[in-house]
Amino acid sequence: MNDNFDLEERTARFAEEIIDLVKEIKQDAINSRIITQLVGSSGSLGANYCEATEAESKKDFIHKIGLCKKETKETKHWLRLLARADPEKKEKIRELWQEAQELLLIFSKCIKTSRGNRNDQ
Numbered sequence: 001m002n003d004n005f006d007l008e009e010r011t012a013r014f015a016e017e018i019i020d021l022v023k024e025i026k027q028d029a030i031n032s033r034i035i036t037q038l039v040g041s042s043g044s045l046g047a048n049y050c051e052a053t054e055a056e057s058k059k060d061f062i063h064k065i066g067l068c069k070k071e072t073k074e075t076k077h078w079l080r081l082l083a084r085a086d087p088e089k090k091e092k093i094r095e096l097w098q099e100a101q102e103l104l105l106i107f108s109k110c111i112k113t114s115r116g117n118r119n120d121q
Helices: 007-023 029-052 058-085 087-115
Strands: none
Touching: 007 029, 007 058, 007 087, 029 058, 058 087
């Protein structure tokens, strides 16, 4: 199976790439705060996806995928700030931001598909 279609693997790989990136970033007061938030949100989006795959109901699944969306949006925010704080890493950060955007679109589609008929909630 292509890992791009295995969201559990894809979200884990994404968080690992974030960790690899931040290991290369100089530590200072600004970057340390951004890095802490970024590592937290990027890891959380995958953890929430794992929970969603074990949801007890459609409503629970939609809620947990909603959490994935929130964490993904937060990750995009911290990536943007990191690009400002560390411009020499901008290209790698841009790649990770794009992956976050793709994940956000996937999670949005999951919710839309799961809701299907609005009366079926």
